[in-house]
Amino acid sequence: MRSFEYARAGDPADAVARFRPGAMYLGGGTNLVDLMRLGVAEPEFLVDVSRLPLDRIEPDGDGLRVGAAVRNSDLGAHPLVRERYPMLARAVLAGASGQIRNMATVGGNLLQRTRCPYFQDVSKPCNKRQPGSGCPAIAGDHSNLAIFGHSSACVATHPSDMAVALAALDARVHVTGPGGDRVIPMPGLHRLPGDEPERDTVLAPGELVTAVHLPAPPPGASRYRKVRERASFAFALVSIAAALDVAEDGTVRDCRIALGAVAHAPWRCERAERALRGAPAGEESFTRAAGAELEQARPLPRNAHKVPLVRNLIVLTLLELAP
Amino acid sequence: MEITLRVNGSRRTVEVDPRVSLLDLLRERLGLTGSKKGCDHGQCGACTVLIDGRRANACLALAVAQDGSDITTVEGLADGDRPHPLQAAFIEHDAFQCGYCTPGQLCSAAGMLAEGGPSAVTEDMAADPALTAEEIRERMSGNLCRCGAYPNIVTAIAEVAR
Numbered sequence: 221m222r223s224f225e226y227a228r229a230g231d232p233a234d235a236v237a238r239f240r241p242g243a244m245y246l247g248g249g250t251n252l253v254d255l256m257r258l259g260v261a262e263p264e265f266l267v268d269v270s271r272l273p274l275d276r277i278e279p280d281g282d283g284l285r286v287g288a289a290v291r292n293s294d295l296g297a298h299p300l301v302r303e304r305y306p307m308l309a310r311a312v313l314a315g316a317s318g319q320i321r322n323m324a325t326v327g328g329n330l331l332q333r334t335r336c337p338y339f340q341d342v343s344k345p346c347n348k349r350q351p352g353s354g355c356p357a358i359a360g361d362h363s364n365l366a367i368f369g370h371s372s373a374c375v376a377t378h379p380s381d382m383a384v385a386l387a388a389l390d391a392r393v394h395v396t397g398p399g400g401d402r403v404i405p406m407p408g409l410h411r412l413p414g415d416e417p418e419r420d421t422v423l424a425p426g427e428l429v430t431a432v433h434l435p436a437p438p439p440g441a442s443r444y445r446k447v448r449e450r451a452s453f454a455f456a457l458v459s460i461a462a463a464l465d466v467a468e469d470g471t472v473r474d475c476r477i478a479l480g481a482v483a484h485a486p487w488r489c490e491r492a493e494r495a496l497r498g499a500p501a502g503e504e505s506f507t508r509a510a511g512a513e514l515e516q517a518r519p520l521p522r523n524a525h526k527v528p529l530v531r532n533l534i535v536l537t538l539l540e541l542a543p
Numbered sequence: 544m545e546i547t548l549r550v551n552g553s554r555r556t557v558e559v560d561p562r563v564s565l566l567d568l569l570r571e572r573l574g575l576t577g578s579k580k581g582c583d584h585g586q587c588g589a590c591t592v593l594i595d596g597r598r599a600n601a602c603l604a605l606a607v608a609q610d611g612s613d614i615t616t617v618e619g620l621a622d623g624d625r626p627h628p629l630q631a632a633f634i635e636h637d638a639f640q641c642g643y644c645t646p647g648q649l650c651s652a653a654g655m656l657a658e659g660g661p662s663a664v665t666e667d668m669a670a671d672p673a674l675t676a677e678e679i680r681e682r683m684s685g686n687l688c689r690c691g692a693y694p695n696i697v698t699a700i701a702e703v704a705r
């Protein structure tokens with residue numbers, strides 16, 4: 221590991237003031253320290269933001285405000301989150317292990333990097349790690365990479381479970397930085413790779429996530445489901461966060477669908493949602509909605525299995541949520 | 544950088560390079576070799592310790608970032624000569640073979656028993672479920688055992704959870 225300086229920031233303004241080129245913010249370190257050990261991240265200066273006074277979960281209007289330094293385990297265990305946003309609690313608890321969730325922060329979880337095997341291996345080229353060096357995943361191992369929104373420069377996926385639930389919940393990410401404060405609606409924090417795969421998010425250098433605001437929970441039933449290779453402690457092959465509100469006459473009043481592990485960002489299924497609103501809540505409409513979303517899928521040779529996986533997951537989850 | 548920690552009840556002030564993990568500090572500088580290094584990437588749980596009472600992977604924790612924290616390792620679980628109830632249950636139920644994962648299993652179980660709340664296998668997120676074998680397996684999934692002593696580990700933990 222390359223040597224670096226370390227400082228603990230006292231408050232968000234202090235963290236931003238200390239930031240300089242070559243610096244990185246440190247949350248729980250569960251992703252960053254790992255990437256430093258692998259030689260993928262080589263910061264010269266770590267500004268520790270894990271102990272900032274951003275560790276509270278508080279009611280905010282008809283929603284909830286979650287500080288960026290809240291630990292993943294505290295988010296999943298909070299009574300208001302469990303009661304009002306069970307989809308979010310379930311998504312958080314489906315990620316990593318008890319130990320990692322105790323360390324990981326909300327800010328760090330959002331900004332964790334892809335698990336693409338080439339990105340993590342410095343002996344291989346990778347456009348995300350080293351712009352312009354190429355993308356070996358396209359001709360190589362992309363079995364767990366993107367089917368939506370990828371580019372000829374990068375086919376990586378974002379691995380967070382929590383971010384998928386936040387995308388379905390219309391959460392807003394509060395940010396402060398050298399240019400002042402701003403609010404970014406999910407899933408707009410993460411970008412598609414285009415020809416700049418080195419940029420995971422829309423954040424500018426030095427911008428610090430301070431909080432996540434959850435608006436009032438969507439009406440109706442909701443669920444987070446994760447498909448993985450083993451029952452626990454594994455990243456998703458595909459995951460879904462869905463909410464379904466069905467009117468008296470049996471038609472869909474409103475719905476939210478977001479997918480994980482299928483794109484460079486949590487994937488909000490706007491086409492499927494549009495196809496569902498006003499349609500009768502049943503298997504036929506659900507299958508049609510999944511099909512409408514999958515029209516824009518561009519599977520790669522070795523990840524085409526994700527297409528039926530997504531279709532079945534959307535249909536089964538909506539059937540489970542329908543009254 | 545100079546940091547001060549409480550390790551198993553005693554105050555320790557040490558000079559560390561920012562690159563040093565809490566695990567390497569414990570094992571190589573403080574002589575506490577109970578915590579094991581399996582993977583050094585957060586994937587196996589052999590390095591699990593309690594930081595301010597909460598279980599964490601010492602391999603992913605930078606020592607400098609723990610300045611001011613209270614650390615408990617497997618060496619600090621027992622009360623003098625009296626083994627921790629989990630240690631007694633592990634012996635009683637033969638919950639190990641080679642023993643390499645055991646310190647991490649013990650610290651993880653001690654942290655887990657203090658946690659409560661739902662897990663990924665709990666049906667109702669608002670409920671506080673009983674610690675069934677299924678719940679224990681899910682909550683302990685961050686600790687791998689290459690000898691496959693899982694059935695006895697679960698039995699030992701279940702006995703203490705009761």
Ligand SMILES: Cc1cc2nc3c(=O)[nH]c(=O)nc-3n(C[C@H](O)[C@H](O)[C@H](O)COP(=O)(O)OP(=O)(O)OC[C@H]3O[C@@H](n4cnc5c(N)ncnc54)[C@H](O)[C@@H]3O)c2cc1C
Binds near residue numbers: 381
């Ligand atoms: C073995 C293993 C299994 C895992 N399994 C899963 C899984 O199944 N599902 C899942 O979702 N995740 C999983 N994870 C990933 C884990 O959730 C992330 O590592 C964790 O959430 C990152 O949070 P952190 O606070 O430790 O971030 P750090 O590692 O400290 O930081 C991550 C990134 O975020 C930046 N950052 C941190 N805080 C801020 C902030 N406030 N503002 C701006 N930038 C910031 C850092 O600069 C860094 O680039 C797993 C990790 C491991 C090691």
Ligand code: SF4
Binds near residue numbers: 334373
């Ligand atoms: S998919 Fe993206 S992260 Fe993976 S090798 Fe290609 S450029 Fe790198």
Ligand code: FES
Binds near residue numbers: 580602603
């Ligand atoms: S050594 Fe820390 S988790 Fe494997």
Ligand code: FES
Binds near residue numbers: 638641644687689
């Ligand atoms: S007892 Fe050998 S690894 Fe668990």
